[in-house]
Amino acid sequence: MKIEFKDLTKKFGTFTAVDKLNLSLESGESFGFLGPNGAGKTTTLLTLLGIYQPDSGQILIDGQPVNAGTRRKIGVVAEYQTFYDEMTAREYLDFFGRLYQVADAQNKAKVLLERLQLADWADALIGNFSTGMKKKLGIVRGLIHSPELLILDEPVSGLDPFGIMQVRELIQEQHKLGTTLIISSHVLSEIEKTVSRVGIISKGKLLKEGSIADILGGQKTFSQWQVQFLEFPPNAKAALAAADFTLNIEEMPEQNTYQIQANPGSVEGGALGRFALQHGLITTQLHRQDISLEAAFIKISEESLQNLV
Amino acid sequence: MSSKKILPGREASVIASHIGQLTWRGIGIFIILFSALLTGAVLLNNSTRFLEKNLVLVDKEPLFLPIYLSGVVLSIFIGLLASMRVARELDKGTLELLFYGPVESRQYLSGVAIGYMGIGLASVLVILFWAKLSEMLLNLAPDAKLFGLLLSVFLMICAFLALSLLIAILGGKARNAIAYFVLAVFLLLSFQIGDSLLSTLLLGGSATATDALSLVRKILYSVNEVLRWLSPFQITFEAAQNLNHGAITKYLIGNILLIAETLILMTFAILRLAGKGVRGER
Numbered sequence: 001m002k003i004e005f006k007d008l009t010k011k012f013g014t015f016t017a018v019d020k021l022n023l024s025l026e027s028g029e030s031f032g033f034l035g036p037n038g039a040g041k042t043t044t045l046l047t048l049l050g051i052y053q054p055d056s057g058q059i060l061i062d063g064q065p066v067n068a069g070t071r072r073k074i075g076v077v078a079e080y081q082t083f084y085d086e087m088t089a090r091e092y093l094d095f096f097g098r099l100y101q102v103a104d105a106q107n108k109a110k111v112l113l114e115r116l117q118l119a120d121w122a123d124a125l126i127g128n129f130s131t132g133m134k135k136k137l138g139i140v141r142g143l144i145h146s147p148e149l150l151i152l153d154e155p156v157s158g159l160d161p162f163g164i165m166q167v168r169e170l171i172q173e174q175h176k177l178g179t180t181l182i183i184s185s186h187v188l189s190e191i192e193k194t195v196s197r198v199g200i201i202s203k204g205k206l207l208k209e210g211s212i213a214d215i216l217g218g219q220k221t222f223s224q225w226q227v228q229f230l231e232f233p234p235n236a237k238a239a240l241a242a243a244d245f246t247l248n249i250e251e252m253p254e255q256n257t258y259q260i261q262a263n264p265g266s267v268e269g270g271a272l273g274r275f276a277l278q279h280g281l282i283t284t285q286l287h288r289q290d291i292s293l294e295a296a297f298i299k300i301s302e303e304s305l306q307n308l309v
Numbered sequence: 310m311s312s313k314k315i316l317p318g319r320e321a322s323v324i325a326s327h328i329g330q331l332t333w334r335g336i337g338i339f340i341i342l343f344s345a346l347l348t349g350a351v352l353l354n355n356s357t358r359f360l361e362k363n364l365v366l367v368d369k370e371p372l373f374l375p376i377y378l379s380g381v382v383l384s385i386f387i388g389l390l391a392s393m394r395v396a397r398e399l400d401k402g403t404l405e406l407l408f409y410g411p412v413e414s415r416q417y418l419s420g421v422a423i424g425y426m427g428i429g430l431a432s433v434l435v436i437l438f439w440a441k442l443s444e445m446l447l448n449l450a451p452d453a454k455l456f457g458l459l460l461s462v463f464l465m466i467c468a469f470l471a472l473s474l475l476i477a478i479l480g481g482k483a484r485n486a487i488a489y490f491v492l493a494v495f496l497l498l499s500f501q502i503g504d505s506l507l508s509t510l511l512l513g514g515s516a517t518a519t520d521a522l523s524l525v526r527k528i529l530y531s532v533n534e535v536l537r538w539l540s541p542f543q544i545t546f547e548a549a550q551n552l553n554h555g556a557i558t559k560y561l562i563g564n565i566l567l568i569a570e571t572l573i574l575m576t577f578a579i580l581r582l583a584g585k586g587v588r589g590e591r
């Protein structure tokens with residue numbers, strides 16, 4: 001699905017929530033909206049769905065304004081999940097399956113529920129679901145009709161790390177199958193892992209837009225690894241510091257952990273583990289955080305703030 | 310415009326069966342059927358006593374009033390359920406979720422209306438059942454007018470349902486919707502009951518008829534002159550009376566009025582929802 005935002009403006013009373021937004025997404029692309037609270041991400045997405053009418057400008061989907069026909073091909077995971085509490089998960093998905101005229105809805109529901117570890121809850125009332133379970137069910141609902149465009153507004157909020165991983169894999173899989181993705185989030189690492197292009201939006205304005213590399217241009221970036229070892233031999237630090245990927249290393253003896261800063265992409269988790277093993281270290285936990293995009297995001301937001309002052 | 314565009318189509322039927330499922334699940338259906346039966350039983354009991362005392366019944370139709378009143382009670386119950394469902398869906402945001410997909414206000418509201426009309430039809434069939442039963446028990450001659458009366462009662466349920474849906478859309482929030490709903494029921498019924506009560510009182514003898522009372526009666530009468538064309542309760546009451554008197558054309562006009570009212574109110578509700586949107590801004 002090709003999507004074009006043309007000079008999109010949406011006001012609430014006199015307040016401008018989205019301000020002359022221009023953006024064009026090719027079919028099969030993955031795009032991330034990044035921006036602070038109240039930036040206008042949700043408003044933009046809801047206008048795309050026709051829930052809000054633009055005050056000026058327009059949104060075209062495959063060259064057409066949005067209508068019931070195009071909405072049938074869109075899957076939505078909303079920011080806030082609301083359900084019919086008196087239905088079971090299975091009934092709920094069956095209802096949406098019939099609404100979207102999905103031929104094998106029951107089968108698809110079963111497969112997706114299993115993927116997200118909800119299969120055992122298929123016949124439980126949704127009212128008894130936890131926040132994270134509801135979020136997952138919302139994701140299953142968004143995928144039940146194999147949409148051509150998937151709109152995800154904060155898809156991983158409320159999920160535990162394992163759930164985040166499962167959902168991320170599911171989304172990446174959909175994207176590989178050709179689904180166009182639009183994700184809005186302030187969890188930057190999440191966006192970075194799933195999309196190829198990001199737009200930074202603040203106060204309704206699209207401040208910067210481009211590939212992640214573009215956005216990061218000129219920004220000092222690094223990946224930060226936290227590696228926890230079974231034991232903490234005294235010579236370990238020297239060995240890790242000597243490694244060619246290491247920019248900087250810090251010791252956190254209480255947690256048996258080293259914090260290693262590396263150039264992005266210079267080392268993968270597996271390689272790091274093997275390197276450690278060669279030096280007699282057994283890795284118990286490995287965690288990477290890319291603070292690059294985060295830094296860029298904060299910097300761009302700050303710059304725009306200063307421009308406004 | 311093709312007929313596909315005018316008819317709500319598949320989405321509406323999916324929503325209708327969804328409504329059926331949820332109402333069946335909730336206590337809604339029990340309340341409806343129970344109240345139909347209870348009202349029927351109580352009024353049947355009264356009719357029997359009338360018969361026993363050999364009093365002359367109005368229009369010589371002992372089942373007329375019980376059936377009509379059961380219909381009113383049913384209309385109010387079904388209308389309340391429908392209006393609460395729509396207002397709650399608006400409140401909670403489940404409606405917004407439907408609108409993300411292929412559903413639009415026309416499909417949604419016609420789906421809800423069809424769903425509750427199905428429930429109304431089921432309840433009317435329950436009334437038919439006990440009406441037939443009481444015919445047997447009271448040794449009344451089977452009367453074909455019964456079906457005509459039940460048709461009008463069903464149309465009354467439909468018209469009041471449409472009014473309730475409009476109320477829910479106008480109210481927006483469940484709390485507002487319930488207040489408007491009670492107000493509407495109160496207005497429609499109080500004028501109707503007040504008018505007939507006072508007219509009986511005034512007919513009963515001039516001794517109790519003060520000037521003030523006849524003024525009130527005049528006001529009620531003129532309000533009722535308007536309401537008899539608008540209130541589903543009043544239209545049905547008169548249609549049923551016309552049926553009893555054999556004024557078939559007038560009876561049919563009453564039914565047509567009810568159908569027209571249903572369609573007009575539904576159209577208003579659909580346009581209003583489409584206009585203000587599920588998020589209720591502007």
Ligand SMILES: Nc1ncnc2c1ncn2[C@@H]1O[C@H](COP(=O)(O)OP(=O)(O)OP(=O)(O)O)[C@@H](O)[C@H]1O
Nearest residue numbers: 012017035036037038039040041042043044588590
């Ligand atoms: N229905 C509404 N009526 C009035 N103002 C609104 C409405 N919806 C959003 N806004 C305002 O528009 C602005 C943008 O809101 P929006 O929900 O799009 O932000 P967001 O980028 O999604 O933020 P978050 O990250 O917190 O979800 C906010 O200032 C909000 O107060």
Ligand SMILES: [Mg+2]
Nearest residue numbers: 041042079153
């Ligand atoms: Mg938001």
